[in-house]
Amino acid sequence: MSETKKFLYVNRKAPYGTIYALEALEVVLIGAAFEQDVSLAFLDDGVFQLTKGQNTNGIGIKNFSPTFRALGDFEVTKLFVEKESLEERGLTADDLQEIMYEDEDDDWEEKPSIKLVSRAEMADVMADQDVVLSF
Amino acid sequence: MAYDVNGTTVEHDEEGYITTLSDWTKELAGVIATAEEIDMNEEHWAVVNFLREYYEEYQIAPAVRVLIKSIKKSMGPEIGNNKYMYELFPYGPAKQACKIAGLPKPTGCV
Numbered sequence: 001m002s003e004t005k006k007f008l009y010v011n012r013k014a015p016y017g018t019i020y021a022l023e024a025l026e027v028v029l030i031g032a033a034f035e036q037d038v039s040l041a042f043l044d045d046g047v048f049q050l051t052k053g054q055n056t057n058g059i060g061i062k063n064f065s066p067t068f069r070a071l072g073d074f075e076v077t078k079l080f081v082e083k084e085s086l087e088e089r090g091l092t093a094d095d096l097q098e099i100m101y102e103d104e105d106d107d108w109e110e111k112p113s114i115k116l117v118s119r120a121e122m123a124d125v126m127a128d129q130d131v132v133l134s135f
Numbered sequence: 136m137a138y139d140v141n142g143t144t145v146e147h148d149e150e151g152y153i154t155t156l157s158d159w160t161k162e163l164a165g166v167i168a169t170a171e172e173i174d175m176n177e178e179h180w181a182v183v184n185f186l187r188e189y190y191e192e193y194q195i196a197p198a199v200r201v202l203i204k205s206i207k208k209s210m211g212p213e214i215g216n217n218k219y220m221y222e223l224f225p226y227g228p229a230k231q232a233c234k235i236a237g238l239p240k241p242t243g244c245v
Binding site: 029032062063064066067069070073074 | 189192193194195197198200201
């Protein structure tokens with residue numbers, strides 16, 4: 001197989017109202033089959049995608065937020081969330097759902113997938129990628 | 136297009152996946168399996184039940200790797216392996232078992 005590249009999927013939009021968030025997640029899941037080094041970034045309104053207790057009954061759309069918790073099963077284990085974006089929206093890490101993965105290299109210990117990073121650190125994360133896809 | 140379950144009809148798409156997930160019943164699973172030329176045994180049901188539970192929790196079908204790991208845990212390594220899964224579901228555990236379990240076609244599965 002060809003060499004592994006680092007892919008970053010950047011999520012900037014709220015989960016509902018546009019199709020971007022759901023489409024990004026679908027692309028991540030499809031891409032996961034190609035065994036690349038995949039990370040996700042959540043900034044601006046994109047941080048709302050990870051909030052817990054979402055209820056979409058009123059808008060007649062499937063609540064796809066539980067699917068983020070399955071990402072670890074697809075070996076997608078790096079979800080970078082920008083601190084400033086959370087703060088600007090009155091959110092904290094406690095408002096986000098718990099997303100864990102089992103670390104194959106550490107006796108399958110459960111570890112959190114969400115990593116809070118500052119805006120400056122997020123720039124470094126982006127600079128470190130081979131491919132950045134923005135949604 | 137529709138399946139016939141004891142006189143009631145259940146709509147499905149051109150590939151045989153049911154269109155309304157809440158239409159699913161065990162009887163329907165049997166009807167779909169028959170259409171797929173699969174004779175459901177305890178092992179088939181273990182796979183179908185796991186798929187439904189996983190979908191209920193995550194709103195998505197599991198990766199095949201995750202399915203096999205779970206079946207290995209519940210039914211042993213003789214059954215929980217890739218080769219045996221293809222013996223149970225010759226057209227692929229993801230594609231065919233999801234159809235019988237009444238789930239949408241798995242993402243990325245062409």
